[in-house]
Amino acid sequence: MIISVASGKGGTGKTTIATSLAALLGSRAQLLDCDVEEPNCHILMKPTLQTFESIGVPVPIVDRDACTLCGKCGEVCRFSAIVVIGDQILTFPEMCHGCGGCMVLCPEKAIGEGSRELGVRETGFAGPVEFVHGRLRIGEAMSPPLIRAVKEKINPEKIAILDAPPGASCPVINTVTGSDFIILVTEPTPFGLHDLQIAVEAISPLTIPLGVILNRSDVGDTEVEKFCAAKGIPLLAKIPHNRRIAEGYAQGNLLVTSAPEYIRLLLQVFKQVRELTTIGEMDLKEQPS
Amino acid sequence: MKELVIISGKGGTGKTSITASFAFLAKDKVLADCDVDAADLHILVHPRILHEEEFRGGVKAVIDSDKCVQCGSCRELCRFGAISAEFEVTPLSCEGCGVCFHVCPEQAVSIEEGLNGRWFISETRFGPMVHAALFPGEENSGKLVALVRNQAKVLARQQDKPLILVDGAPGVGCPVISSVTGADHVVIVTEPTLSGLHDMDRAMQLVKGFRISISVIVNKWDINAELSRQIEELAANRGARVLGRIPYDAQVIKALVQRRCVVENGPSPAATGIREIWQRLVDDLSLELRQ
Numbered sequence: 001m002i003i004s005v006a007s008g009k010g011g012t013g014k015t016t017i018a019t020s021l022a023a024l025l026g027s028r029a030q031l032l033d034c035d036v037e038e039p040n041c042h043i044l045m046k047p048t049l050q051t052f053e054s055i056g057v058p059v060p061i062v063d064r065d066a067c068t069l070c071g072k073c074g075e076v077c078r079f080s081a082i083v084v085i086g087d088q089i090l091t092f093p094e095m096c097h098g099c100g101g102c103m104v105l106c107p108e109k110a111i112g113e114g115s116r117e118l119g120v121r122e123t124g125f126a127g128p129v130e131f132v133h134g135r136l137r138i139g140e141a142m143s144p145p146l147i148r149a150v151k152e153k154i155n156p157e158k159i160a161i162l163d164a165p166p167g168a169s170c171p172v173i174n175t176v177t178g179s180d181f182i183i184l185v186t187e188p189t190p191f192g193l194h195d196l197q198i199a200v201e202a203i204s205p206l207t208i209p210l211g212v213i214l215n216r217s218d219v220g221d222t223e224v225e226k227f228c229a230a231k232g233i234p235l236l237a238k239i240p241h242n243r244r245i246a247e248g249y250a251q252g253n254l255l256v257t258s259a260p261e262y263i264r265l266l267l268q269v270f271k272q273v274r275e276l277t278t279i280g281e282m283d284l285k286e287q288p289s
Numbered sequence: 290m291k292e293l294v295i296i297s298g299k300g301g302t303g304k305t306s307i308t309a310s311f312a313f314l315a316k317d318k319v320l321a322d323c324d325v326d327a328a329d330l331h332i333l334v335h336p337r338i339l340h341e342e343e344f345r346g347g348v349k350a351v352i353d354s355d356k357c358v359q360c361g362s363c364r365e366l367c368r369f370g371a372i373s374a375e376f377e378v379t380p381l382s383c384e385g386c387g388v389c390f391h392v393c394p395e396q397a398v399s400i401e402e403g404l405n406g407r408w409f410i411s412e413t414r415f416g417p418m419v420h421a422a423l424f425p426g427e428e429n430s431g432k433l434v435a436l437v438r439n440q441a442k443v444l445a446r447q448q449d450k451p452l453i454l455v456d457g458a459p460g461v462g463c464p465v466i467s468s469v470t471g472a473d474h475v476v477i478v479t480e481p482t483l484s485g486l487h488d489m490d491r492a493m494q495l496v497k498g499f500r501i502s503i504s505v506i507v508n509k510w511d512i513n514a515e516l517s518r519q520i521e522e523l524a525a526n527r528g529a530r531v532l533g534r535i536p537y538d539a540q541v542i543k544a545l546v547q548r549r550c551v552v553e554n555g556p557s558p559a560a561t562g563i564r565e566i567w568q569r570l571v572d573d574l575s576l577e578l579r580q
Contacts, residue, residue: 008327010459011301015484037460038298038491040484058368078348078387099386100368138494141431141463166300166459167326170428173381189545191305195327202425205381219539221546250482250513 002160003273004034004179006203008195010166012185013215016245017266018163019044020255024266026128030158033133034175035165036119036146042133043252045126052122055134055149056115057098057142062089066110073102073111082111098145118146123153130155144174151178168195168202176203181273182210183236188220193227200231209276213269216241234276236269290445291574292438292453294323294472296496298488300459302480303508306541307563308456309333309550312415314567318452320418321441323434323468325406328420330456333550336411336418344406344421344436346429348385350378356397363389363398381426405429408437410444417444431467434458438468452574461495469496474574476532477524478506481516489520493527503529504573506566510534532569535562 005018015033019041022031033041042049060073060082067089074083081096082089093116103111119136134150136143143165151174154160164175176182184199186192196212203210212228217238228235239245239262248258256263295311297304309330312320322330350371352363357376364372367389371382378389380403390398405428408421419441421433441453457468469475475496479489489505496503505524510517521531538559544551552560 007300009301009329010297010327011299011480035460037462037465038300038484038488040299040487043483043487076387076391078385097384097386098368099384099388100366101386101388101391104366104388105391136462138461138491139466139498141466143462168425169326169423169430170381170426171462173426177381189542190332190548191329191545194329194332198327198425205426219542246512249484250480250516252483 002154002162002179004162004164004176004182005185006164006172006176006182006199007166007185008168008199009186009192012187012192013239014166014185015040015044015163016249016255017183017185017213018161020266021269022129022161023254023256024263025159028159030130030132030155030160031126031163032150032154032160033163034147034150035163036134036136036143036150037165039133039135041163042131044254045129045131046252047124047126047131049122049124051124052120054117055119055121055146056117057096057145058100058113059093059096059098059116060091060102061112061114062091063110063112064089066108068108070107073106076101076105097142118142121146121149121153130158143171147171147174151175168198172199172202176208177206179208180277182208183213183269184210185213185215186224187216188214188222188224190223192220193223196224197227200233211236211272211276214238234272236272237265239265290451290453291473292442292455293474293476293574294455294457294469295476295478296457296465296468296492297459297478298461298492299479299485302478302485303535303541304478305329305333305456306545306551307478307506307508308454310552310563311567312454313550313552314564315452315454317450318416318454319441319445319448319450320413320415321437321453321455322418322420323437323455323464324458325421325423325430325433325437326458326464328422331420332548333545334413334415334418335548336409336413336420338409338411340410342408343404344408344433345402346405346432347403348387348400349380349383349403350385350387350389351399351401352376352378353397353399356395358395360394362392362394366392406433408433408440410440417448419444431463434464434467461491465492465495469499469501472501474502474504476504476506476570477529478508479520480509481507481513481520483516486516486520486523490523493524493529497527504532504570505529506532507534509537511536530573533562533566535559535566
């Protein structure tokens with residue numbers, strides 16, 4: 001069972017929801033932070049990290065003795081990462097998308113595989129919760145391969161909770177693809193509504209069931225609720241603005257710790273997710289931690 | 290001409306609300322919304338579109354099922370898992386690298402240019418604006434950001450505007466790198482949470498890598514005064530200018546719901562904070578101009 005928590009707009013409470021859902025499930029949960037540009041789950045979960053792996057993208061390394069400067073590699077590379085100029089072959093690893101085209105298509109088999117570091121993948125445990133996240137190397141533009149590397153660690157025995165990056169473009173799609181359910185967290189403002197709309201539009205081709213959690217539900221207007229009703233999107237929960245939650249989050253405390261009165265509401269969310277997915281039964285009784 | 294880019298690292302810190310307020314306060318400028326993934330600035334500034342163009346940033350492979358003999362070469366070599374068991378290309382996975390096109394023995398694969406979004410030149414009550422909408426789920430946001438910034442520069446030159454105000458994207462990846470590369474100054478808007486601190490630090494490292502000067506604004510500072518102090522200390526230690534603090538103020542959301550920016554709505558604690566910060570920023574930038 002894979003549940004993605006996404007949002008469209010940033011700062012609506014994705015991480016707050018994802019971490020609290022994982023904490024409630026305890027040892028049955030695995031939390032994977034796929035917001036590799038700005039991962040924050042570790043701040044709230046405080047995991048003990050046990051494995052550290054560098055994740056790279058394959059880049060060309062040219063055997064200059066074997067290269068005949070035919071220029072085929074430069075013709076096939078769509079990312080301007082390799083080119084023959086005069087009697088020189090140049091590579092630009094930072095432009096490379098790692099498709100391997102130059103390696104496969106070089107008639108002399110003169111191009112081997114090196115690696116450019118995209119970032120690191122770390123795994124461990126936060127109490128009973130299995131934890132995985134990726135951290136994009138500062139200056140690296142390409143996050144999707146690192147997101148996919150984080151997702152390779154999905155444990156099919158667990159309920160995997162994926163914290164997605166904000167927005168509605170390729171990093172979000174890479175995160176939520178393959179999920180059984182998507183929770184979209186938003187806030188009742190024109191920004192929250194607009195970004196929810198584009199997030200829904202972006203993920204609807206994936207035909208994954210989804211629901212909305214309205215955070216700080218009492219601060220803005222009613223347009224998000226109207227949108228959900230019109231689109232038939234289930235509203236899973238409404239969490240009112242609460243200074244205690246905000247202050248707890250500031251210091252890195254989980255929602256279920258700083259405002260335990262919301263535990264029941266979040267367990268209800270699980271119940272609805274179970275009803276809205278056709279995937280097998282989940283045992284959603286609260287786990288003693 | 291100065292290009293000022295506002296980013297945040299963490300999403301939802303108030304970047305767009307503050308950018309819109311700066312747009313109200315700045316006399317003569319071009320606005321550019323470079324958060325093309327989830328552009329929101331238009332919600333506050335109500336652009337009237339004068340000019341619209343398509344954005345074609347990437348290509349996708351298409352397999353002709355009549356020619357395909359299902360030999361499997363393309364599937365074997367595609368590093369993005371974009372070719373299904375039925376030998377159809379999954380557009381959302383396809384990177385547009387063209388490896389399948391080159392290796393197909395039957396010439397069954399073609400490379401087709403996709404329409405990834407639109408971009409606009411508009412008029413707003415705060416002056417001209419360049420903005421864009423990447424189609425939901427699309428890639429190549431970095432290219433679209435570069436296009437928006439270039440168009441804003443062309444417009445600023447044509448109309449002799451001394452300032453370009455750029456609303457950037459959250460994060461530190463592709464669209465952010467594209468937003469800040471070559472800018473004159475970057476403002477990072479953060480909030481006093483451990484996440485805000487962590488994400489500001491990463492954004493700051495990114496911008497420092499480009500050797501661009503940085504200022505920091507702490508929004509909603511009174512959520513946690515101690516963390517606000519720590520953020521300012523870290524920013525100063527990293528050589529950034531601490532521009533000031535804006536208090537948490539329900540007037541910001543009230544203005545947002547009215548689709549206005551908070552400084553337009555008369556005096557409020559947040560509006561006062563933003564005005565003071567803007568004055569400091571103007572002084573800083575003109576100081577740089579004099580040097």
